[in-house]
Amino acid sequence: MPTDPIHGHHNPGLVRPHPPLPGTPLLDLLAEPTEERQAPPEPSGRDPIALALAGVAALFATVALGVAVLTWLSMSDLQTIVAMSEADQSDTGQQPAPSGQAVAPLPGQPLPDDQFAGPTLGVTGYSQAYRGQALQLTLPPCGSTMTRYVDLDEPRVDADASRADLFYKPRMGCYGTPQLHFVSGVTAAVVTRPTIRPAQCATSIKNAPADNPIAIDGTKVVCVLTSSDKAIGEDITQKMVVLVITAPSANGQSTVRASAWNATS
Numbered sequence: 712m713p714t715d716p717i718h719g720h721h722n723p724g725l726v727r728p729h730p731p732l733p734g735t736p737l738l739d740l741l742a743e744p745t746e747e748r749q750a751p752p753e754p755s756g757r758d759p760i761a762l763a764l765a766g767v768a769a770l771f772a773t774v775a776l777g778v779a780v781l782t783w784l785s786m787s788d789l790q791t792i793v794a795m796s797e798a799d800q801s802d803t804g805q806q807p808a809p810s811g812q813a814v815a816p817l818p819g820q821p822l823p824d825d826q827f828a829g830p831t832l833g834v835t836g837y838s839q840a841y842r843g844q845a846l847q848l849t850l851p852p853c854g855s856t857m858t859r860y861v862d863l864d865e866p867r868v869d870a871d872a873s874r875a876d877l878f879y880k881p882r883m884g885c886y887g888t889p890q891l892h893f894v895s896g897v898t899a900a901v902v903t904r905p906t907i908r909p910a911q912c913a914t915s916i917k918n919a920p921a922d923n924p925i926a927i928d929g930t931k932v933v934c935v936l937t938s939s940d941k942a943i944g945e946d947i948t949q950k951m952v953v954l955v956i957t958a959p960s961a962n963g964q965s966t967v968r969a970s971a972w973n974a975t976s
Contacts, residue, residue: 834936837909837972840950841866844970848879848956850889850963863937863952864945866969874945876937876952880924889959890924896938901925905932909951909972912936927965929958936974948973 846868851857860875861868872878877893893899900915907915912934925933935952942949952971959965 834913834949834951834974834976836975837951838975840948840971840973842970843968846967846969848965848967850879850959863935863969863971864947864950866952866971874941876935876941889927889963889965891927891933891956892924893935894938896940897935899923899925899933899935902932902934905953905955905968907932907934907953909953909974912951912953927956927959931956939976948975950974 844866846861846866848859848861848868851859858872859868859879860870860872861877861879862870862874863876864874875894876897877891880890880892898916899921900912900919901921902912902915913936915934916936921933925931933954933956935954937950937952939949950971951974952969955968957966
């Protein structure tokens with residue numbers, strides 16, 4: 712047990728240091744011990760998933776920029792074309808159609824309701840008068856002089872001749888094609904669609920009027936505009952009528968389905 716060399720008694724708080732090793736320099740003994748510096752960790756390789764996501768984001772950004780540029784260029788070109796077209800129209804004006812050339816669609820073709828020959832026919836508008844009325848047209852017996860008259864205002868078969876709009880006559884020699892005749896002042900056109908509108912009928916009547924009489928040699932759709940003079944004389948409205956006529960049977964009977972509109976002027 713250590714003792715105090717001066718007083719000769721034991722000092723429990725004194726700890727004798729270990730002697731230095733032989734050959735140790737004095738300065739090294741006096742210097743404070745230095746902490747060992749740790750080298751910074753070497754950078755590890757980048758995450759491949761993060762690199763892939765970054766590449767995809769860059770690609771999308773590039774594509775979006777390209778689309779924006781192309782859209783801007785397209786709009787610019789479109790505005791330029793429209794401006795040039797308007798300038799050409801203002802300089803040259805609308806060219807009239809050559810003489811004798813029809814500018815309206817063929818009979819039966821669809822046509823907007825605001826494009827029709829209303830003023831030419833003296834008609835400005837239409838309202839439904841009746842729809843889907845069935846009429847039976849039967850030829851008079853062979854060799855008979857009888858004539859069947861039809862009034863399209865009611866409508867009515869075997870009407871009085873003074874109020875008729877069309878009539879059905881016997882076949883010549885009993886074997887000819889049945890024919891539908893129109894009275895004076897009535898105009899008509901053969902069209903293709905049973906759903907044709909009255910304004911389209913007016914265009915067809917103006918551009919391609921039917922011959923009088925019309926041969927009923929098969930199923931036909933006929934637009935008929937009644938006489939304005941007759942309407943004034945009877946104090947009724949002029950009518951635009953669409954007739955869907957079936958092909959005549961062996962005995963000359965045809966079924967007619969009629970729809971009419973009041974024509975106002």
